[in-house]
Amino acid sequence: MNAEPMNVTGTPLRDKGEVLLSVENISLRFGGVKAITDVSFDIRKGEIRAIIGPNGAGKTSMLNCINGFYQPQEGRVVFKGERRAKMRPHRAAAGGIARTFQNVALFKGMSTLDNIMTGRTLKMKRGFFWQALRHGPALHEEIEHRRVVEDIIDFLQIEHIRKLPVGKLPYGLQKRVELGRALAMEPELLLLDEPMAGMNLEEKEDMCRFILDVNNQFGTTIALIEHDMGVVMDLSDRVVVLEYGRKIADGTPDEVKRDQKVIDAYLGVAH
Amino acid sequence: MKTSKLMKAAGLGALLAATAIVAPGYAQDSVYFANNAYRTGPFSGSGIPIGDGMRDYITMINERDGGVNGVKVIYEECETGYDTKKSIECYEQAKAKNTIVYSPWSTGATLAAIPRAHVDKIPILSMAYGLSASADGTNFPWVFIPPFTYWDGASVMVKHMAAELGGLDKLKGKKLGLIHLDAPFGKEPIPVLENLAKKYGFELKLYPVAAADMQNQGSLWLSIRRDRPDFLYNQGWGAMNPTAVKEAAKNNFPMNKFVGVWWAGGDDDARAGGEQAKGYSSLSWTLAGTEAPAMQDILKFVVDKGKSTTPKEKVGEALYNRGVYNAMLVVEGVRNAQKLTGKKVIDAQDMRRGLESLNLTEARLKEIGLGGFVTPTTISCTDHSGHSKMFVSEWDGTKWTKKADWVEPMKDEVRPLIESNAKDYVEKAGNWPKRSESCEKSS
Amino acid sequence: MSDIATRPAPNLLASPLVKFGLLLAAIVVALAAGIWLDSSNTLYAIFVDPFRQMAQAPDLLVQTIWEGLVSGVLYALIALGFVLIFKASGVFNFAQGIMVVFAALTLVGLYEKGVPAFLAVIITLGVMFALAVAIERVVLRPLVNQPDIILFMATFGITYFLIGFGEALFGGNPKQMIADQLYLPKGAIDLQILGGLVSLQKIDIAAAVIASLMIAALAAFFQYTRIGRALRAVADSHKAALSVGISLNQIWVIVWFTAGIVALITGIMWGARSDVSFALEIVALKALPVLILGGFTSIPGAIVGGLIIGIGEKLGEFYWGPLVGGGIESWLAYFIALGFLLFRPQGLFGDKIIERI
């Protein structure tokens, strides 16, 4: 396996570790509409990678390609050294990719606890009959994972809503629960799709703190899409910029900020 | 809000309590007779006239004679909608109320009731429907299926074919089509017809109609057109019959070659075909019309006095008269049981004895005002059906008329089949109660 | 792990047409071999004999297709009622079948009570309008913005209510349609073709003609009237329609009433062919596979789907049914639809669904 990171933009990289995931020449079309055209970049172990770009730039589609929800017509996704033309969602999940969604995609009819517990699905091994009995090994397993989930709940400070159905929670809390659910998977790579959209300042600050803590404490690699430039610049190690489905820049926040194409396409526009 | 909820809860509770204790609270000088009726649902077209006939006859006996030897017959209907689930409920209720006899009025209900009745000791009266094998009184002491079974009917159909063609030997190479409801009831005649087809060398073609497609028989009649059967026998029920008659007319099938089982011989069934239904035939054992003295009494004592809900013009229709016949069997069963036991108010056990020795000769039928209008029947302790005569009746465009003379079923064909099937049933059931009831002499 | 870049060679197998062709060829070869080896003649009976029959008696084939066509038209009429309502209110109206029965029953019931035939038609229309208003008031309005599934289930409630109500008013026994009084044609046209007789019932021809007229009228209504345009707008987006000042409540009453009219016409036609009874409600379920084929929102889809199902099930029952003892018509339609569905989950005329997240 050629582990040499592809230095696409030619700028020196802050060496934070080996490449965890890279996308190579991805193109995605819906019928005649091109959502992504020939985009390549990589994500290194332990970094916080931001994907930014104006609306309709193909950011979410990119995440969807990474975890296999969409299958790009061209290009490859290389994850932990395995190169695949087609990623399957459950295989991505099993490989350690977790994500949150732009419009919260929680299981609305279930409680916070159950939502986060679903994150443990892949880690629970007890078969059908033990589950039906819910005694002995199955119960032990259930309790063991409950403990992990309770830790996450503590970490995110959502103890008080533990048993409430998530459908009725305020938006900010829902986003937090969703993060919790993704964390419960103990992912190696966490994809966050606009984790702070629609939040007020205080909630944003909380969320930022959680993201940094996750990155620091668990060493989780994070790729995030965010519109708030301040947040992006503060949080991320490297930024990739998309516009109309093409990559226009890739580098550290400072580099990207100075990039003329980015300024034209994006930052120049008053928000 | 709260009170209304409480009220509702209380209401439901009371209802439940009421269902929990269904008490038999009837006067001393009466017997209770529970009848399953189906005045609702897709089969109500047949269920309503039958129920009317039964109710009116019994009302007539109570009004005219003050009951059977002074004992009033309390007739109660339990609505089933021709649904087996509800029939079973009705059976349980009939049992709880100590009915003297249970009439299930559907094949499914009969099948479900047969094993129970042998334990609960309640006679079942399934008049010309139900389980054909139950005509074997040795194995089924508690089931009565007068005046004949579906198998008898099928054999008479073959006889009718032979009569039309000019002899049983003429059957060779002919084709008989059986159009039937795709359910146990509809498939009933198949074994007898198969045997007879082998014996007489005619071909049997089956045309099943799924219950869901009762009114959607297009492709079936195309098959009939393709196969060109010489005769068609219709073992149909409910909405299937009028549709079949209409389709036959549409496909120019000769109506006089199209014969229905007795349950496909309702007035509404034939009326649907309009002018073209003229000549449609069905098997029967009760003459339509109101000429019989007993029918006149129904008009006089019940209908004209406003004691019935039956519209006057419906009295005397084919299915109405079958209802009358069934009610007559019950009444005569009670009378016979009274004679045998010397009791006035009889119970279910007595009723069984009464039915088992029922001998409705022509003379006796004359006495009760039905002589010449219905088939005479003799039930014995081995033969619970009688295998009585029937006739082919024909729709003349407005009413059913007797077309040919009374015909005896092929008893020697039917009887062995009944006995072997009864044996099979009893064997499969495992631990079927051996007949312990003593035999009555026919009276 | 080696990293051999695999350049995508032009993959012939990827082309669906080629795949299909190969599959077809394989089936044909396998069948030919099978029939040749077939000792018990099963394969012959399934794959050869029916076609031999078709060739030998083309008149029967034509007649079968005609029968299929007519029942297809009737299925399509029921399906049309579904589509109208689904298009305009997103409600999957399970009650369309019982509305057919209820409309026909009301018509016949009124006539039996002595109302002249054409007056009875008008009153029945009035009843269907009242029903539409009642459904809008009592069922739809309180349930607005609920998930589709809830509305779907509410139409089950309507179904049960109408069964009880209809029976309580008019009784459950089968009734004759007043075809003569409505001047519907009787009798048949017998055609001597293909060495046999093909008989076309006039009532069936009338059904086909009336159905076509009604579809044309509906299409014109949708295309050229203000209300029709509003209906289409509502179909696209409830909120958008509201924002341009279209009253949802009115629209709903109108579509349900239109579906009621369609139901009445279907009821008259079907009733004239067989009888008016509650057993029709089950026949009406056949409209569901039609919908699957045609897609829930497409009027042409309902027509084409109806014809495919109608002809398919008649051919199936007539030529293949006898192999398994007949009666397969009761489920064949669902399997035809299921087969289609596995290849085109959105129906023949539906749009491809792109899932977003």
Added chain:
Amino acid sequence: MLYREAGQYKSTYAADMGVFPLREDRIGIAVILAIALVAIPFFGSDFFIASVMIPFLVFSLAAIGLNILTGYTGLISLGTAAFMGVGAYSCYKLTTLFPGVNIIVLILLSGLFSAGIGVLFGLPSLRIKGFYLAVATLAAQFFLQWAFVRVPWLFNYNASGAIEVPQRTLFDIPLTGASATPETRYFVCLGLVVVLTWFASNLVHGKLGRSWMAVRDMDIAAELMGIKLLNAKLMAFAVSSYFAGVAGAMMIFLWYGGGEAADVFSIRLSFSILFMVIIGGLGSLIGSFFGAAFLSVLPTALKFGLPALGVPIGGAAAEHVTFMLVGALIITFLIVEPHGLARLWQIGKQKLRTWPFPY
């Protein structure tokens, strides 16, 4: 004051994860079981046990089955009755082939066959969703119904074309067949329903149940969490059909005692069970019981209860009223409480919890 959770502390997760975490709930269940085990068999009339309680139990089980599919996994099925039929016919074949094996064991085994058939008809569910799937299940309904009539092997070539339930015993007590008393049959039903409900409750509270609900609430997200949609859906079909199958076998063997099964397992039955689930509450096990109680007991109560109370109502009229009432109730419930009787029950409990000081 009667219903208090204050002061009941959980010191282990196991205690907190119990199905009935509150002491009052546990007492309530004990009381219900006591009534079911003692009061009903001793004080109920035969009619009550045979025509109210046994149907109630059978329908409850079938409703739990459908609830797993529709309420928990979000897949609508209109073929429940057919799957029940598969259970009934399997049980008949099994007891014919293995007359020595206890009938209760066979009833439990027969569910496996309907689970298999359920999986088969559940296969399209991966590609088909929502209403489309509902129609696909109709294929199962009509096809299986046809097969029950058309394949004589299924009913042992009986001339009647129906299942004729043989007598089977346990310790010489007849459990099935005509001589089994309503009480015995009731106890067998009760035992089966309690045990299977316990299984169902374990399943829906565990990993599988969470997967089902995840698929129901947001299948795409569930897939991205690593839940295999096909597995979860097929599992739901299997478990649901298993319950339906056992209910079907119970229906024929312990309730009907035989009969014309093609007409028993008709589409009407599928609909009624769906209504039970809707009225009881989608996604609630206790709701299944409420729904079954409501829809199986209400018609009986109307038909037999009203005349017994002296309200004159003809059989036919009662039938019509029942239909209208069921229809109206479905609509009312959907409007007032889309979560069914189960939610009303919860609200009631909530009120009790704060009673007599609601604020």
